[in-house]
Amino acid sequence: MMDKIAIIRSIAAFFVAGILSFILSPVAKKIAHQIGAIDVPKDDRRMHKEPIPRLGGLAVFFAFLVAVILLVPIDLEMQGILLGAVVIVVLGIIDDAVSLPAMLKLIVQIIAALIVVLHGTRIDVLSNVNVFSDHAYLSLGMWSIPITVLWIVAITNAVNLIDGLDGLSVGVCTIASISLLIISVMVSEFTIVVIMAALAGACIGFLPYNMNPAKMFVGDTGATFLGFILATMSIQGMFKTYAILSFAAPFLVLGLPIFDTAFAICRRLLHGQSPMHADRGHIHHRLIDVGFNQKQTVLILYLISGVLGMSAVLLTLSGAMRALLFVVTVLIAFIIGYRIYKTVHIAHKKKSDDEPSDN
Numbered sequence: 001m002m003d004k005i006a007i008i009r010s011i012a013a014f015f016v017a018g019i020l021s022f023i024l025s026p027v028a029k030k031i032a033h034q035i036g037a038i039d040v041p042k043d044d045r046r047m048h049k050e051p052i053p054r055l056g057g058l059a060v061f062f063a064f065l066v067a068v069i070l071l072v073p074i075d076l077e078m079q080g081i082l083l084g085a086v087v088i089v090v091l092g093i094i095d096d097a098v099s100l101p102a103m104l105k106l107i108v109q110i111i112a113a114l115i116v117v118l119h120g121t122r123i124d125v126l127s128n129v130n131v132f133s134d135h136a137y138l139s140l141g142m143w144s145i146p147i148t149v150l151w152i153v154a155i156t157n158a159v160n161l162i163d164g165l166d167g168l169s170v171g172v173c174t175i176a177s178i179s180l181l182i183i184s185v186m187v188s189e190f191t192i193v194v195i196m197a198a199l200a201g202a203c204i205g206f207l208p209y210n211m212n213p214a215k216m217f218v219g220d221t222g223a224t225f226l227g228f229i230l231a232t233m234s235i236q237g238m239f240k241t242y243a244i245l246s247f248a249a250p251f252l253v254l255g256l257p258i259f260d261t262a263f264a265i266c267r268r269l270l271h272g273q274s275p276m277h278a279d280r281g282h283i284h285h286r287l288i289d290v291g292f293n294q295k296q297t298v299l300i301l302y303l304i305s306g307v308l309g310m311s312a313v314l315l316t317l318s319g320a321m322r323a324l325l326f327v328v329t330v331l332i333a334f335i336i337g338y339r340i341y342k343t344v345h346i347a348h349k350k351k352s353d354d355e356p357s358d359n
Contacts, residue, residue: 006190010181013067013194014201021063021205028059029209029216037096039217052214054096057222060170060202061089064229067198072191080119081232084112088156088228092221106153112228113152121235122148152231158257159227160220161264164284166212168298172256172305173226174203179253179309180233186316192236199229212294230254252312256305259283 032038032053039054065082072078091108094100122144140147163169181196203226209216218226234250251258260283287297 006193009071009194010197013071013198017063017067017198017201018205020066021059021202024059024062025056025206025209025216028055029053031055035097037219052217054217054219055221056206056209056216056218057092057225060206060218060222061225063202063205064198068195072194077120080116080121084115085225085228087112088224089221092219092224096219096221109153109156110149113149116152116232117145117148121232123151123235148235152228155231155254156224156227158261160223161261162257163218163223165294165298166214167207167210168284168301169223170203170207170210170218171298171302173230174200175302175305175309176230176253179312182313183249183316192233195233249312249315252308255308256301
């Protein structure tokens with residue numbers, strides 16, 4: 001159970017980050033105009049019609065950073081995470097202003113991940129998925145470094161790839177951070193609780209500027225930063241210490257961006273394209289194409305993220321509470337699926353009725 005100091009720090013981190021993010025967002029908007037970090041709609045992948053500043057992640061980053069420095073003990077591992085985050089944010093600012101080549105961004109992201117690894121944050125063990133093995137856990141040994149780097153870089157880019165609608169990536173990351181917060185409470189990782197409270201607060205403070213119709217985008221600066229922090233904190237909280245949770249829980253919490261990215265890579269390779277080739281085949285694009293508007297699409301993806309997060313929390317529970325939460329999760333999933341089916345059915349029926357008859 002959380003002690004009073006951890007509770008106070010978590011609440012303080014949430015409000016400090018939230019208030020600062022809200023206050024600093026207009027400042028970030030001015031900076032975006034000054035350096036030309038403006039998202040101009042120039043292809044059918046973009047849902048907005050007017051140019052919109054895209055440096056909101058700078059406000060989210062500074063709000064998070066201040067809250068963490070004030071309220072979290074900064075050990076060697078946390079130093080590495082914050083230093084890596086600075087590298088990611090600087091890269092994002094430049095990319096938002098001048099659009100860097102994909103390979104250059106990937107190299108810098110690997111460097112940022114290596115900074116984290118060299119400061120001691122790495123995936124050392126995983127739950128053994130081989131049911132015939134006598135060993136419950138797998139020690140990664142020398143493979144811990146490349147696997148950790150791969151995880152961090154993959155999640156950093158996965159969150160960036162779902163940043164395609166107003167409020168989508170920030171909202172999904174808010175849900176993911178709250179899920180990690182709840183799990184961290186249950187496994188008594190109170191430092192991570194405070195960090196996740198700060199991240200959730202920073203995201204929520206920015207959301208009023210980012211919800212449809214958006215006045216500002218989080219940009220690559222914010223999307224990659226959010227993915228980077230969620231990736232590194234999932235290592236600290238689950239991959240690293242609690243091996244029984246290590247395989248499934250992080251994948252569930254971050255399930256939506258992971259699935260969307262994996263699907264995008266497979267889709268592009270099957271079409272003979274580079275995995276880094278931008279297209280209009282992401283899950284949010286597909287929902288828009290079947291007839292949902294932006295707000296409906298974002299809400300659907302929020303609900304899916306919430307169900308996945310709740311499923312991850314299930315892994316930390318036992319007994320009657322686990323059974324109850326499982327029933328609730330299945331019920332919510334059924335309701336979401338039914339609502340999606342009905343909406344798509346109505347949209348297709350309306351489209352068919354509107355089409356002129358051949359007679």
